[in-house]
Amino acid sequence: MKLNINGRVRELDVEPEMPLLWALRDVLDMKGTKFGCGIAQCGACTVHINGEPVRSCSFPVSAAVGQQVTTIEGISRNSSHPIQVAWVEHQVPQCGYCQSGQIMAAVALLRKKPKPTDADIDSAMTNICRCGTYARIRTAIHAAANGNVGVKKA
Amino acid sequence: MKNTSFKKARREFLVTTAGAGGGLALGFHLPSAFAQKTGTVEKADVNIWVAVNSDDTVVIKYARSEMGQGSMTSAPQLIAEELDADWKKVQIEYADTNQHVRMKRAWGNMASVGSQTIRTSQDYMRKAGASARAMLVAAAANEWKVPAAEITVSNGIIMHAGSKKRTTFGKMASAASKLGAPKEVVLKDSKDWKIAGKSMRRIDIPASTNGTQRYGVDTQLPGMVYAAINASPVFGGKVKSFDDSRVKSRRGIIKVLSIDGNAVVVVADNYWRAKEALKDVPVEWDVGANGNVSSASILEFFKEGLKMPDVPVLPNKKGDIDQAFAGATKVLEAEFVTPYLCHAPMEPMGATVHIQEGRVDAWASTQNGEAQLAGVANALGVPPESVYFHKTQAGGGFGRRSGPDFIRQAALIAKALPAGTPVKMLWTREEDTQHDFYRPHAMYKLKAGIDASGMPVGWYTRIASGSLFNQFAGLPLKDGIDGPATEGFAEFPYEVPNQKHEYVQRRTHVPIGFWRTVGWSQTPFAREQFVDELAQATGKDTYEYRRELLKNEKRPLGILNAVAKAAGWGKPLPAGVFRGIATTEPYGSFTAAVVEISVDNAGAIKIHRVVQAIDCGYVVNPDNIVAQLQGSTAFALTAAMWGEITIKDGRVEQTNFDTYRMLRMREMPKVEVVLAPTGGFWGGVGEPGQAPFIPALCNAIFAATGKRVRSLPLKNQGFTLA
Numbered sequence: 001m002k003l004n005i006n007g008r009v010r011e012l013d014v015e016p017e018m019p020l021l022w023a024l025r026d027v028l029d030m031k032g033t034k035f036g037c038g039i040a041q042c043g044a045c046t047v048h049i050n051g052e053p054v055r056s057c058s059f060p061v062s063a064a065v066g067q068q069v070t071t072i073e074g075i076s077r078n079s080s081h082p083i084q085v086a087w088v089e090h091q092v093p094q095c096g097y098c099q100s101g102q103i104m105a106a107v108a109l110l111r112k113k114p115k116p117t118d119a120d121i122d123s124a125m126t127n128i129c130r131c132g133t134y135a136r137i138r139t140a141i142h143a144a145a146n147g148n149v150g151v152k153k154a
Numbered sequence: 155m156k157n158t159s160f161k162k163a164r165r166e167f168l169v170t171t172a173g174a175g176g177g178l179a180l181g182f183h184l185p186s187a188f189a190q191k192t193g194t195v196e197k198a199d200v201n202i203w204v205a206v207n208s209d210d211t212v213v214i215k216y217a218r219s220e221m222g223q224g225s226m227t228s229a230p231q232l233i234a235e236e237l238d239a240d241w242k243k244v245q246i247e248y249a250d251t252n253q254h255v256r257m258k259r260a261w262g263n264m265a266s267v268g269s270q271t272i273r274t275s276q277d278y279m280r281k282a283g284a285s286a287r288a289m290l291v292a293a294a295a296n297e298w299k300v301p302a303a304e305i306t307v308s309n310g311i312i313m314h315a316g317s318k319k320r321t322t323f324g325k326m327a328s329a330a331s332k333l334g335a336p337k338e339v340v341l342k343d344s345k346d347w348k349i350a351g352k353s354m355r356r357i358d359i360p361a362s363t364n365g366t367q368r369y370g371v372d373t374q375l376p377g378m379v380y381a382a383i384n385a386s387p388v389f390g391g392k393v394k395s396f397d398d399s400r401v402k403s404r405r406g407i408i409k410v411l412s413i414d415g416n417a418v419v420v421v422a423d424n425y426w427r428a429k430e431a432l433k434d435v436p437v438e439w440d441v442g443a444n445g446n447v448s449s450a451s452i453l454e455f456f457k458e459g460l461k462m463p464d465v466p467v468l469p470n471k472k473g474d475i476d477q478a479f480a481g482a483t484k485v486l487e488a489e490f491v492t493p494y495l496c497h498a499p500m501e502p503m504g505a506t507v508h509i510q511e512g513r514v515d516a517w518a519s520t521q522n523g524e525a526q527l528a529g530v531a532n533a534l535g536v537p538p539e540s541v542y543f544h545k546t547q548a549g550g551g552f553g554r555r556s557g558p559d560f561i562r563q564a565a566l567i568a569k570a571l572p573a574g575t576p577v578k579m580l581w582t583r584e585e586d587t588q589h590d591f592y593r594p595h596a597m598y599k600l601k602a603g604i605d606a607s608g609m610p611v612g613w614y615t616r617i618a619s620g621s622l623f624n625q626f627a628g629l630p631l632k633d634g635i636d637g638p639a640t641e642g643f644a645e646f647p648y649e650v651p652n653q654k655h656e657y658v659q660r661r662t663h664v665p666i667g668f669w670r671t672v673g674w675s676q677t678p679f680a681r682e683q684f685v686d687e688l689a690q691a692t693g694k695d696t697y698e699y700r701r702e703l704l705k706n707e708k709r710p711l712g713i714l715n716a717v718a719k720a721a722g723w724g725k726p727l728p729a730g731v732f733r734g735i736a737t738t739e740p741y742g743s744f745t746a747a748v749v750e751i752s753v754d755n756a757g758a759i760k761i762h763r764v765v766q767a768i769d770c771g772y773v774v775n776p777d778n779i780v781a782q783l784q785g786s787t788a789f790a791l792t793a794a795m796w797g798e799i800t801i802k803d804g805r806v807e808q809t810n811f812d813t814y815r816m817l818r819m820r821e822m823p824k825v826e827v828v829l830a831p832t833g834g835f836w837g838g839v840g841e842p843g844q845a846p847f848i849p850a851l852c853n854a855i856f857a858a859t860g861k862r863v864r865s866l867p868l869k870n871q872g873f874t875l876a
Contacts, residue, residue, distance in 0.1 A: 015405070018424075022424065025425075026380065030365075031365070031372040032364070034369075034549070035371065035580070036500050037810055037811050038810075039583075039810055039811070039812065041811040042811055072364065073365045076364075079360065079363055087359075088360055091355060091356060091359060091777055092363075093222070093358075095362075095499070095550040096222065096358065096547065097500040097549030098500045122820035123820075127818075128816045129500070130500050130789075131550060131789075132785035132786070132789055132817070133784075134788065135822055136781070138819070
């Protein structure tokens, strides 16, 4: 089957029911998308299908055929997406393992709601972070939404 | 470590690299990556912690692990500070575990447990930085023929004012690396710090925002195969038989096997194929008597522990408690229970092992590179010197990754495959939840007698808990007492003239181990609530009562005052809002918390405010400490509300995040962090924030509802989180 991932066509020979997560990680060697729970609970595996956040551990690869798949590797060149810049400026990640998924969820949120309220963030950002970076995620999303990024220096 | 041992270590390092055939000259080699880039950059190891490239970049070695606690940035800040390096030109690399073994543990302890990286290695790391600086200065002094004492260093630039000469670290590194280390170095006063003490951005963060960060589970090697594992669901159980007939001929399946007699493994050309096939391999287990154990039977066993006569007494016994209780105006008693908890780091356990002739390479997310290396060597029966363990960023640790259990499995699987086949073993979340080394379960019995003034004249503690030192680390108990289980009572800070604290080990078949803030995550739940009960019994303000009890304890009193001041203790709160306070002394630091909550009629707790204060002596990276206290609050709140591992038929009942609940964004309270360093000592920061939070929350619950929380989690006591 053929998949369109980050604007590139990739050809795979895998079972149709294989979750997109494992096709990305093991077959295509795209390791930015993470395995956390396998039951769509934690969101570490979040990717976009046509811009919508999807938990790829529970999304069959065959359902992605003919769709635009975007992974953490495809949201910007040189980590330049305002969400990525804000994540660094506000020193959001701790262990970082959930952050690909958090960033994918945040990018999708901003696309839908360019100026999200705290309530919007609460309902859109349901991914688990065991390190407890939630407060910084919230601050960084607001900063990116307000265009308040790329000004702070280390 | 003394500086003389640097010299020795460095000598061994030179011998080793020369022996390996990699050295071009004494201590020099051309790292291929740089050589390819520029063709000319030379790297000089000034000592084992500091290397300088001829392009002036400085490579600082980091000996522990990075799992989000930030030490991979803050520890090198201390070295760079003493070196007077240009922080913008500093690169940080893990110290090589194999060299470490060959050099007789030259980098010291590699473990990231117990919030100890800074506090137990600051001395030798800072001396390494200062020593390297002195060698670079000596090289310049030799070349310029001026006294070293007249040379100054700033931002990686070496200067001599008198002759107006200046040079760089890169130009002096080659000569410096050939000099001996100085016998003595003088370390800076913290008030002169320019790199340490500042919120330097964490070096590992950019990679965590663009998918390039590589964790243990991201290891990928040519020809690698994948393994999924199903270990006995009952701890201690054995594989009687398994049936692979349904999966043997499936696409991608390479091998089905049993390892260590207690686990069944499917190896495939893809992880998903392996884990799906494993579901269709029925296993018959021999679980023995452990199959009859339940949470209820364990609780009974712990309750017996509270009643047993003549159990070990902690050395801080004072006076005569029986007499004190006999003469007391009032005697209070209370029991508290804390459950087993799992770690649930976001990255499940996993490891990759590649066995080749005379050499084994292994990769895993770990908190202890040495333990992993030894685990591989033991599993395969090969010398440690032949094992190359590669550290990666760890996707959370919280104590789970301190032992070698999972890497042993990967090594045994690799051994069962055709020679030279690299294999990556990965656990499912369910395997992870059910095969942990759990935060110990504990019971506490407390008793105190107060006199007419309301102050305690006698305090008795009985702790019944597992011993992780004995059960996890295999160490004999000293005088029958476990360290982590007695944290908070062993160095009891409150002034009580008669006191006696006892510990009785309760060993069950449930594996226990380190956990973020292990003992300190539970002992304050009992101690700090009981202090509140004493204050309530005498009608005194709980903060003022603590102040009286801590009047001769400078730092515990200091942090208590700091948190109370920041929280505005004593000032009126909005109607329906109540506050609780607690103070603790964990991991060489002092922490205190105030939590403000309201509770509705249905038991829904709304957290209005959290104030966390820490005195860790010296602040190396302020923003990172704030992050650690924010994270510790989330970790503690998760445990307080929902954390519970229960046992039925000998096995863990919880499986995944749907049955082991995690805090989410909408539930995260705002945390105000107060940094109140008093200097003169070095305390930990990764764990101490957890210690005071749960009792402060429970004391607020009592203030709000009149209900004293005797047992966790709160979900079992009729509470939810609003």
